[in-house]
Amino acid sequence: xxxxxxxxxxxxxxxxxxxxxxxxxxxxxxxxxxxxxxxxxxxxxxxxxxxxxxxxxxxxxxxxxxxxxxxxxxxxxxxxxxxxxxxxxxxxxxxxxxxxxxxxxxxxxxxxxxxxxxxxxxxxxxxxxxxxxxxxxxxxxxxxxxxxxxxxxxxxxxxxxxxxxxxxxxxxxxxxxxxxxxxxxxxxxxxxxxxxxxxxxxxxxxxxxxxxxxxxxxxxxxxxxxxxxxxxxxxxxxxxxxxxxxxxxxxxxxxxxxxxxxxxxxxxxxxxxxxxxxxxxxxxxxxxxxxxxxxxxxxxxxxxxxxxxxxxxxxxxxxxxxxxxxxxxxxxxxxxxxxxxxxxxxxxxxxxxxxxxxxxxxxxxxxxxxxxxx
Amino acid sequence: xxxxxxxxxxxxxxxxxxxxxxxxxxxxxxxxxxxxxxxxxxxxxxxxxxxxxxxxxxxxxxxxxxxxxxxxxxxxxxxxxxxxxxxxxxxxxxxxxxxxxxxxxxxxxxxxxxxxxxxxxxxxxxxxxxxxxxxxxxxxxxxxxxxxxxxxxxxxxxxxxxxxxxxxxxxxxxxxxxxxxxxxxxxxxxxxxxxxxxxxxxxxxxxxxxxxxxxxxxxxxxxxxxxxxxxxxxxxxxxxxxxxxxxxxxxxxxxxxxxxxxxxxxxxxxxxxxxxxxxxxxxxxxxxxxxxxxxxxxxxxxxxxxxxxxxxxxxxxxxxxxxxxxxxxxxxxxxxxxxxxxxxxxxxxxxxxxxxxxxxxxxxxxxxxxxxxx
Numbered sequence: 001x002x003x004x005x006x007x008x009x010x011x012x013x014x015x016x017x018x019x020x021x022x023x024x025x026x027x028x029x030x031x032x033x034x035x036x037x038x039x040x041x042x043x044x045x046x047x048x049x050x051x052x053x054x055x056x057x058x059x060x061x062x063x064x065x066x067x068x069x070x071x072x073x074x075x076x077x078x079x080x081x082x083x084x085x086x087x088x089x090x091x092x093x094x095x096x097x098x099x100x101x102x103x104x105x106x107x108x109x110x111x112x113x114x115x116x117x118x119x120x121x122x123x124x125x126x127x128x129x130x131x132x133x134x135x136x137x138x139x140x141x142x143x144x145x146x147x148x149x150x151x152x153x154x155x156x157x158x159x160x161x162x163x164x165x166x167x168x169x170x171x172x173x174x175x176x177x178x179x180x181x182x183x184x185x186x187x188x189x190x191x192x193x194x195x196x197x198x199x200x201x202x203x204x205x206x207x208x209x210x211x212x213x214x215x216x217x218x219x220x221x222x223x224x225x226x227x228x229x230x231x232x233x234x235x236x237x238x239x240x241x242x243x244x245x246x247x248x249x250x251x252x253x254x255x256x257x258x259x260x261x262x263x264x265x266x267x268x269x270x271x272x273x274x275x276x277x278x279x280x281x282x283x284x285x286x287x288x289x290x291x292x293x294x295x296x297x298x299x300x301x302x303x304x305x306x307x308x309x310x311x312x313x314x315x316x317x318x319x320x321x322x323x324x325x326x327x328x329x330x331x332x333x334x335x336x337x338x339x340x341x342x343x344x345x346x347x348x349x350x351x352x353x354x355x356x357x358x359x360x361x362x363x364x365x366x367x368x369x370x371x372x373x374x
Numbered sequence: 375x376x377x378x379x380x381x382x383x384x385x386x387x388x389x390x391x392x393x394x395x396x397x398x399x400x401x402x403x404x405x406x407x408x409x410x411x412x413x414x415x416x417x418x419x420x421x422x423x424x425x426x427x428x429x430x431x432x433x434x435x436x437x438x439x440x441x442x443x444x445x446x447x448x449x450x451x452x453x454x455x456x457x458x459x460x461x462x463x464x465x466x467x468x469x470x471x472x473x474x475x476x477x478x479x480x481x482x483x484x485x486x487x488x489x490x491x492x493x494x495x496x497x498x499x500x501x502x503x504x505x506x507x508x509x510x511x512x513x514x515x516x517x518x519x520x521x522x523x524x525x526x527x528x529x530x531x532x533x534x535x536x537x538x539x540x541x542x543x544x545x546x547x548x549x550x551x552x553x554x555x556x557x558x559x560x561x562x563x564x565x566x567x568x569x570x571x572x573x574x575x576x577x578x579x580x581x582x583x584x585x586x587x588x589x590x591x592x593x594x595x596x597x598x599x600x601x602x603x604x605x606x607x608x609x610x611x612x613x614x615x616x617x618x619x620x621x622x623x624x625x626x627x628x629x630x631x632x633x634x635x636x637x638x639x640x641x642x643x644x645x646x647x648x649x650x651x652x653x654x655x656x657x658x659x660x661x662x663x664x665x666x667x668x669x670x671x672x673x674x675x676x677x678x679x680x681x682x683x684x685x686x687x688x689x690x691x692x693x694x695x696x697x698x699x700x701x702x703x704x705x706x707x708x709x710x711x712x713x714x715x716x717x718x719x720x721x722x723x724x725x726x727x728x729x730x731x732x733x734x735x736x737x738x739x740x741x742x743x744x745x746x747x748x
Binding site for chain 2: 022023024118121122179180181182183185186187189190192193194196197198199215216218219222223226229231234235237238239240248250251252254256258259262263266279283286287289292318
């Protein structure tokens with residue numbers, strides 16, 4: 001253990017930057033909220049960067065400060081798990097644009113002394129990765145043993161390998177895609193319109209009002225949440241079961257359990273997330289198209305890379321279905337990059353990667369250990 | 375042709391009722407807006423009732439009074455089409471709870487002289503059918519040659535056969551289901567919450583304000599619209615194509631064509647539809663479970679029925695997928711009811727039934743003609 005203040009839980013660093021963003025703006029300074037677990041070894045070769053999804057955060061294996069829930073990926077990360085602080089130096093940073101301490105619309109614009117709101121520059125997945133690269137340099141990590149992520153975290157892992165190939169020995173990409181589809185964009189646009197339709201949104205300038213657009217944000221979360229679950233999973237969990245009543249009320253209360261569940265998902269989300277951040281991060285996701293960044297050919301993104309890749313998809317994930325992972329594997333094959341790929345069975349849809357997934361753990365464990373032997 | 379004022383386009387009738395609703399209320403009087411095409415033959419044996427979907431209306435084969443678009447099912451109904459006014463007496467009525475002239479939340483409650491708003495009783499698919507039965511009696515149609523509908527129209531066709539088996543010689547059920555699934559309910563709940571979150575909704579009491587909850591209704595429509603299209607169809611039509619621009623704006627305008635399309639779908643919908651009606655009809659859909667109405671066994675709904683059934687599904691329809699039609703066919707088989715079933719190929723998802731579908735037309739034409747020979 002180290003008394004180096006750079007390492008540990010609930011860290012925040014302000015890096016001077018400037019970070020040149022894909023949209024052209026220069027961001028300076030760059031605040032990054034992050035956590036580290038375990039100890040960086042002497043040759044700094046055991047670092048694993050874990051990248052979080054749309055509404056995730058840096059508390060990958062520590063209690064969430066608002067919800068008091070355990071870290072969001074303790075199924076994968078912890079003592080005796082595939083990513084083990086006893087063996088690995090684990091880093092997880094809140095992405096740029098988010099609302100858990102890293103620079104984003106809710107943070108203060110130093111030029112004005114006011115929250116950025118919608119004047120915060122639109123960011124991309126590659127910008128998130130650029131900020132993480134600054135952080136890793138700050139932490140003394142030149143090269144990652146692995147970058148690991150699910151969903152949007154997987155996009156960051158892909159973007160890492162494409163942007164900084166020399167800094168990534170291996171990449172684990174779970175339940176993800178190399179580009180947002182029309183349907184993906186459509187669902188996000190519904191959410192954005194729901195937020196922007198909320199009069200409390202006030203063009204993003206709601207921080208001083210004390211009245212954030214919770215109703216719009218809750219609707220956005222509800223729509224998105226449906227895409228995280230499989231139809232079969234919803235049927236198994238809720239079906240048409242009624243919520244704490246014997247029969248339909250012939251009214252507009254939440255008669256069905258699935259209604260009550262969705263309403264709860266929407267409302268509880270607003271306690272821990274900022275509506276403007278939701279706009280910015282969904283935009284970054286919709287803008288993501290790794291092939292487009294490389295002349296329209298996905299394989300070009302991985303040309304000459306020495307990175308090893310591990311891809312995992314879930315058969316009931318209809319948000320980023322197996323076909324998207326397969327397209328990435330084809331591109332990796334075309335680029336001559338070493339890649340392993342498995343589609344796992346799960347009834348839980350896209351959310352499967354966050355749940356108990358012993359087979360996923362076995363795959364990731366084997367992949368990481370094979371890299372460590374070299 | 376007849377100069378009987380009951381027959382023709384843009385008809386409205388006020389029937390005394392009372393109609394006993396599934397929720398227990400007695401509705402009286404019952405306004406029904408409807409259209410008829412063709413001539414009822416001497417023995418009143420050539421009547422076909424066409425049932426519309428969630429946001430449909432009675433203008434099945436005539437110009438819509440607001441949008442000025444042709445009738446919504448002119449691909450199937452018209453001269454030389456499977457349903458032909460030269461041969462058939464076609465009836466299409468606006469469903470109870472809707473907003474095109476039939477009794478619903480936007481119509482006047484005679485007891486108060488004010489619009490019903492949310493004091494309108496919650497209705498069911500079976501209540502819609504009950505109102506149609508009153509209308510058919512008024513029109514002198516004791517027994518239908520056929521009841522035909524897609525989506526929610528298909529549910530009405532099923533409910534007709536289950537509720538008034540002696541009045542239905544044959545039923546055509548397209549892209550439909552015998553019960554709303556948890557996922558179906560979830561999407562509708564998102565839409566309802568979007569409407570109710572709009573401050574202009576005012577607990578449904580917005581008719582006098584002149585400010586209906588258009589923003590919330592538009593979001594509801596956007597979310598639902600995604601479920602009407604297939605992922606592949608959206609990709610083929612829009613993919614990641616940009617809207618009238620060369621490159622991304624790094625802003626929150628509708629950069630992508632699919633965003634622009636969805637926004638247009640949402641906004642234009644609010645010109646022709648009432649938000650409270652959207653609440654009531656989605657509720658009726660979510661409540662629909664034909665098995666539940668018959669002791670939990672779907673086959674019981676069709677026991678002893680002499681009705682012939684024709685079911686059609688589309689392979690890319692993920693709102694009411696083929697498995698739902700197959701479950702109905704199994705129940706019909708178990709009940710000993712004559713049933714034909716075909717799954718058609720289409721790239722267009724649920725909306726396929728409203729588009730040019732020559733195979734669907736052939737199937738329906740053959741089915742109807744086979745019944746006419748008897």
